[in-house]
Amino acid sequence: MxxxxxxxxxxxxxxxxxxxxxxxxxxxxxxxxxxxxxxxxxxxxxxxxxNSWYPPITRYAIEKQMKEVLTNSKFKEFREELTGKMYCGIGSIKSQSDYLEYEVIEDVMNNENLMKKQFTVWFKKGDSVDDCDIRCICRLFAFRGMLCRHVVTVGV
Structure with missing residues (x-):
């Protein structure tokens, strides 16, 4: 922030x-x-x-992991991003020094028209958790501390 x-x-x-x-x-x-x-x-x-239970909506292990660590309200936000993944696909992958750069294409509704919008996700794999870094051009993680559908598309 x-x-x-x-x-x-x-x-x-x-x-x-x-x-x-x-x-x-x-x-x-x-x-x-x-x-x-x-x-x-x-x-x-x-x-x-x-004390509440939400049935899984996918078979991805990340959904179960997030349910165990997030509050209900944050988990609902995460599930929205997880289901939003179905509108995304990986366009290309480039290797740039320590980072992998993914081009994620999302189908977005604009008025009544379906448009393709491009997002860039950067991923740096490190030897430890502290050495890893992941960023998305939409900046949802930076602003709200939440994984976005573009990062989920790359990681799941």
């Missing part, structure tokens, strides 16, 4: 608790309330994630 995005995210989080006329004392009290509310929401989401 960029610095601006982080700042906007924090501002929107506190908008429900403070305003321009909030005193310093009120701010501290509201800050504690905000953190408490956030922790409670996370606990409820964790509880719901551990």
């Amino acid at each position: 960029s610095t601006t995005q982080r700042s906007e995210s924090i501002n929107s989080f506190f908008d429900k608790y403070v305003n321009r006329k909030t005193s310093l004392k009120q701010f501290v009290e509201q800050y504690e309330n905000a953190l408490r509310d956030r922790a409670e929401k996370e606990n409820v989401e964790d509880f719901n994630s551990y």
